[in-house]
Each structure stands twice: as C-alpha cells, then as structure tokens.
Amino acid sequence: MLSITPIPAFNDNYIWHLQEGGQHWVVDPGDFTPVERALKGKKLSGILITHHHLDHTGGIDALYQRYQCPVYGPRGIAGITHPLADGDSVKVLGMSLTVQAVPGHTLDHLAFVLNETTASTEEQLHLFCGDTLFAAGCGRLFEGTPEQMYLSLLKLSKLPPSTHVYCTHEYTLANLRFAQTVEATNPIIAERIAHCEKLRADNKATLPSTIGLELDSNPFLRCHLPQIAKSVAAHGAHSKQQRDSAVNVFAGLRGWKDQC
Structure with missing residues (x-):
C-alpha cells in the first residue's frame, strides 16, 4: 500500500517520502541527513526533482x-541521471x-502526477x-513571467478535484491569512485557517491539500472570478481597464503577496 509522508527539512521544507512494496523514493531532497534518518537503514530506490533550487537539490550528490x-528531473541540473520533459511518463x-x-x-520547473490504483480499482x-x-x-516568480505561471497553475487546476497536492513548504497558514485579506467573505478560507491552526499546534503538517480545496480557497486559482479582480483592483495592483484579464489579475495578486 502506498504511503506518502513528509520529511521536515531546514525551516519549512518538506521532502516527500514515498513507500510501497519495500521501495523508497524521495521528492526534492534538499538535505541528505533527514532523508537518511527517515530511511532507517532501508535502501533508497529513486529520487524525483522538480526544479533546480538548492533547497530541493542539495542532497542529491550525497x-x-x-x-x-x-x-x-529537469535536464541541466547537476546529478540528474534520467532527464525528464513535459509529457514524459515513467514507472515509479x-x-x-x-x-x-x-x-x-523557475523556467525548468516540472510537476509529477503519480497514478495510484487502489484495491477497489479506483484511481487516486x-x-x-x-x-x-x-x-x-x-x-x-524568480524566472518566469506572470503569464507562464498563470498558465502553469491553470494546467494543474484541471486535474481531478480529488487529486492530492504535495507542495514542498509549510506556508499554508500565512497563505490562508493573505487569502482571507483578498476574499474576506469566503467561508472555506476561515474553515481552513481553524483546521490548520489545530494541525500546527500539534506540530503536524497541513499537507496534503486537494485540487478541489485549492479551487475553492486559493486566490491564485480564482483570478478569473469577479470578486478577486475587484479586490486586486481595490488594492491598486492593476488598472480598472484590465480588470477582466485573469493573467493581469494574477500578476497584481502575486505582486501584492510579494509585498506582504
């Protein structure tokens, strides 16, 4: 049975540890030591890398x-033995x-979608x-444009709502508080804040999320909605004439968040 657990690293990183049938894989191992500790003497079967930043790649060599x-992972990163590109499919x-x-x-950023078939033959x-x-x-946006990032998020948002989402930083509460500033009347944001505060009080990860939950409460996936455009415009992040452009709303929203 597939098990996916977070390995905390640095201040707020998560290295994802995948286990099934005696095999162990990790995603974005920025540090060797916590991975070695989590393996408890077991052999590491493989590594997945999403992008080139050191807090995601620093443990590769060791x-x-x-x-x-x-x-x-992406071609061009030191230590990658099997370069991958958009549309590729491998067995993990x-x-x-x-x-x-x-x-x-980043410009080289990849996302990975693992298709688990459960005992009931349903796909997760x-x-x-x-x-x-x-x-x-x-x-x-360290390297790409707002349009590139918006289209990337749009691509991910089209995955089934039940898709589990494993990102690599414990930023959830700070993000939710910003989301509440943007969309104060969204009850799902308030519910998520209360739930995540309890998790963090118990030193538990707030992840994984789901695509469905993100569609309901993540402002960066809601830039096409009038209430988000209105909030961004009221903040002065983009011109009124451009309000109907979701990419422009996204750019304004991202700039607003960068100032927080």
Missing part, C-alpha cells in the same frame, strides 16, 4: 553516492508517473508540484 539510485513504485512542465517559479492521483502550487498560494 544520496547518489550512498545509494547509486536513479535521479529523475510500479505506478505510472506523468510529467508536466510548469514554468514560472498524487501531485508533487514543488514550488509552483502551494496550499492557498503559489510560488514567487
């Missing part, structure tokens, strides 16, 4: 030297893993989205 396991833990290019945070999708989509937020 893990590869220790386990000689395949490393899948005996399951199909498909690759989606999601530029914006698991999205590993790095720093593109966060719970109630999205990543900063």
